Amino acid sequence: MESDQRSQKGTNVGLHDEIAYESIDSHASPSRLGSMDRLGSSRLVTVGLAYEVCRDRGVVTGIKDAATVEDGTGCPAQGERGPSVDRAGTKSGSSNHLRLPALETAFSTKTQTKLRVSRGKSYEGEHFSLSWTITLQVPIKNPAVGESTDKGLWSLLRKGRSKASSDPPRRTKKTILDGLVGRAEKGQLMAVMGSSGCGKTSFLNCISMRNQSFVGNIFVNEKEIDGRYFSLAGFVHQDDLFLPTETVREHLTFHALLRCDPCVRKDLRLKRVETLIKTVNLEHVSDSLLGGPGSFIRGLSGGERRRVSFATELLSDPVIIFADEFTTGLDASMAKSVCLALRKVAAGGRLVIGTIHQPSSDVFALFTHVMLMTQGRVIYMGPRTALAAYFERQGDPSLLCPPRHNPADFFVTLVALHPQDPVGSQKRIDNLVAIYQASPERVAMSDWQQDVAFPELLLYHRSFKMRHFQASSYTQFRLCFQRNVRALFRDPMSFGAALGSGFITGIILGLAYATAPNAPATAEHVRNTEGLFFLANLQVFLIILYATIMAFSAETKVFMRENQAGANRVGAYYLSKTFTGWAVEIAMPFVFALLVWALAGLQRSPEGFFIFAGVMILNALCFGSIGYCLAAMTSDPQIAMAIAPVLVLPNVVFSGIMYDLSLTYGFREFLAYISILRYAQAAMLINEFPPSSTRFTSEIPNQEAVLEGLNAFPLSTNLWALASAAVVFRIIAYLILLLRTTRERIVVR
Ligand SMILES: Nc1ncnc2c1ncn2[C@@H]1O[C@H](COP(=O)(O)OP(=O)(O)OP(=O)(O)O)[C@@H](O)[C@H]1O
Incomplete structure (x- = not known):
């Protein structure tokens, strides 16, 4: 009983953390692993290797084969490439994984071994959070200069003069995302909502580091991320691009063999493909050709293609999934089935953040959290269930969602700029932004900043390598x-x-x-x-x-x-x-x-x-x-x-x-x-x-x-x-x- 409690107790370990397990029982050879099951065990997913560390009264006693570790969805857990276990206790490079035979040797020695485990991911029972501060500006043509109607020689003369004078610069900066600060945790399915052009896609591109030109930073468990972040995160694009001549199973197998960690055996990867086909309800089309627009093959429906996209990203077992406009082009029931699948994925210990245009109330009810945006600023961020109460609290009847009204529709319309009343709606937006900035919800969102190791890195210019090729x-x-x-x-x-x-x-x-x-x-x-x-x-x-x-x-x-x-x-x-x-x-x-x-x-x-x-x-x-x-x-x-x-x-x-x-x-x-x-x-x-x-x-x-x-x-x-x-x-x-x-x-x- 005591050991069971120990096994369930999670440890807060960050992306870069290393746990030094010392005093390993030198007699705990792999042959005794069967009996270790009865001892307390905690799951670890390491970089490149997934295995269990078995403990007895706090002392690490052994390691169990990666192949036997499951992540709760019936699939073997997988990790990213990176520093791994080193018998000498030092961190080894990405190409130098200590594989199971080497671990066996380490455990069969009579001498005490210092074992370091560098962890790529946190898993069940463990804390995982993603926090961000993002400001994005893009260079644009200065409207004042761009709208000039000067023509011909006069224009040339003005150009010549402007070099020497104090004319406004020809290029200026447009703020797309204005100091977004937020935090999300595993298990959440977060909808990023707002009117068209409010910056949803830009936010998703920044937070996923696909756009690295923003000012600010991304933190995992309050630690600044590095290049390994890309192995933690999967990105589902708005458009589903596949080779039309592949079947669903062939497509997923192709990605499983190329993108999963090479340390995971082939049969386990294939098993994962089958599990995912079931998870995203694609069994009935698993052997159908994908087809698609522009192809002579009719192929899958829009909703099925969306689910194939999600399954493709889930193959590499990401902890975070970013999904851009994931219900666009789907009818209400398809959108709901995709969201249900995502809810299931989030409940399995992942964080899912997706942008969405006005969802139906059924779909809206599936989100655990909401981020409401307008003009690159946040109006509300927090639990979905607290959204209505938040606006109620402001004491303005115009902010109350009428009964039997789709709350998503209501709130997105509320924070949109209305062309028929630009001044009034702009005033309301500015007011709502100010209210949120002063709200306890906003303060809670930025609490984590006090714990950030390198606040000065907020102006850090990053350049991460996006691609990690797993296969030879x-x-x-x-x-x-x-x-x-x-x-x-x-x-x-x-x-x-x-x-x-x-x-x-x-x-x-x-x-x-x-x-x-x-x-x-x-x-x-x-x-x-x-x-x-x-x-x-x-x-x-x-x-x-x-x-x-x-x-x-x-x-x-x-x-x-x-x-x-x-x-x-x-x-x-x-x-x-x-x-x-x-x-x-x-x-x-x-x-x-x-x-x-x-x-x-x-x-x-x-x-x-x-x-x-x-x-x-x-x-x-x-x-x-x-x-x-x-x-x-x-x-x-x-x-x-x-x-x-x-x-x-x-x-x-x-x-x-x-x-x-x-x-x-x-x-x-x-x-x-x-x-x-x-x-x-x-x-x-x-x-x-x-x-x-x-x-x-x-x-x-x-x-x-x-x-x-x-x-x-x-x-x-x-x-x-x-x-x-x-x-x-x-x-x-x-x-x-x-x-x-x-x-x-x-x-x-
Ligand atoms: N590189 C860029 N240069 C100039 N303007 C940009 C750039 N990227 C984004 N924008 C502008 O920023 C605003 C936000 O764009 P974004 O695509 O993020 O909005 P969105 O909320 O996803 O819109 P939609 O829901 O219609 O897809 C838009 O006005 C867009 O024109």
Whole structure:
């Protein structure tokens, strides 16, 4: 009994705290763990390892396997990477976890061992709080200067004068969040409410450290946070971005294998996926494709997609969950079911903070706490049940929510600025803000500040690394590759459409230029062959360019989100994408080349065919790479498609068919050198009419006559040029993606 009480007694341990357990019973070997269950035990979730420390009369006696520790939801508890246990008593680095075999050794020694446990998370029975002070200002154009109607010379003269005079600066600062101070604890489901534009999303971005440009700080258990904060927190975005070709189970498994702590065994991660599917009520769609907007797959409903988003974040077992507009786009019953799931999650020992537009009264009743905002300031923060009483206390009848009225609607409307009465409503807002600032609720919110270790850090400029990649690059590559292969078979737009298009256009082009094989090289035949090659190259180039843009653009957004969440690195993802992309970039031009070669009566020799098909494939690889560049740059297929003609045109003009390349000089010569179609065209003609060909006639006596106006290089040079362009553009696309992930690491809205 006594030991049971000891086991339930929580200890207040912060993010950085280390507990030094000394005097470990040196005889407590893992073989005796069974009997230790009867002794008092307290749960510890350490950095990278979850295990129980068993105590007998306050003395640590042993450690139990991570695999047996459950966090109360039937799932194994998991921790973040970071400093861990060290036999010598010193803190070890993130890559140096002391794993169970090492612990066993430590416990089997006869000498006394000093054990330090650095804790990444607090759990059941333990105290956990999140506190913040946030002021956010963003630079904007000074309205006084921006609204100037000065035009032309006068404007220029004024600009020149303003440098030397005391004119207002052209840029000023707009306060988005004005000195927000607050505190939330585990077990709470907090709704951040307020009218549109009051700063809800900005607040969530700051408190989750996705926007690090605010002045102030975030504290966990009154200690300033560090980079490990990102492992404690999950962020559910307003829009649900998934690969449409994955099933719910496949998607969650993918994230479980990439984002969970590597110390947690694979079977436990898979078990966690199954538990979460049940927790968020997705059993009935667990094997359905996710689909989504813009995809031909209908997929899941909006509410189900929301719940998949929550489950994805819950996989890594975060202590805090931030959810932006988590009921937007859902009907009342869906919104309620999502909130019920969140309430369950919060009750399981987590803190959930979510922004929400006017919720229904049913949904509102599910929140434990409310933060009411307006114009970047707080009007009320505290328990939901005390909200009405708080306004009642002010003694103003206009602040009382009428009976049978949705309180969420009432209070959000109360604190909004009304365009029909801007002065009156602004006065009421200012008054309510002042009342809250002086209220005991506000004072209680800032009590914790006295305990803060480094108050001077309120102006601290932080720069945390957001991503923590848990899985190795190889695992990331393997899982991405498997996912891409599944997408190839399930998404006819990426593979089937390109292949089908190549098949049909190959037949059309082949029949249009059909002649007897190995026809004599008359002027007419050579002209037709030039036209055929030009159109064949153009056709392959357009099919592959557009197929790549369509397939890769949409996926880039999903990848960026996954990269931010720490699922996969740019290199692993991009390499897997390149490998699977080859299926289209090789199969399509090969089928196309085979049909054209067979129907159009080109040179009948195995070597002739393979070089012809090889050039087609290299051409496809080049334009596939260019497609990757455009998609990586924009992430929007429409913008990428709009930019594509800029690349198409010079290639077409300087292919050697539209313009005599022997006459180019200067800038035109440069464009001719970088025209990919030019090299493909020359390579095909050289292959079709080799110097030793017996097909030359008096009109076209030799290869030089065929290549006239092309300013052609030898065959091998053309092939090398094509291969090099494919590699260079592929590397450029990689660098663009790398740059974007680095720049978008910190989201500033
Ligand atoms: N980077 C920025 N530059 C300029 N203004 C900004 C920036 N970020 C936010 N704002 C402004 O700050 C205000 C609050 O924006 P925010 O998106 O946080 O509001 P919100 O309450 O989430 O609105 P909604 O409910 O409509 O999504 C808005 O007026 C917005 O235009």
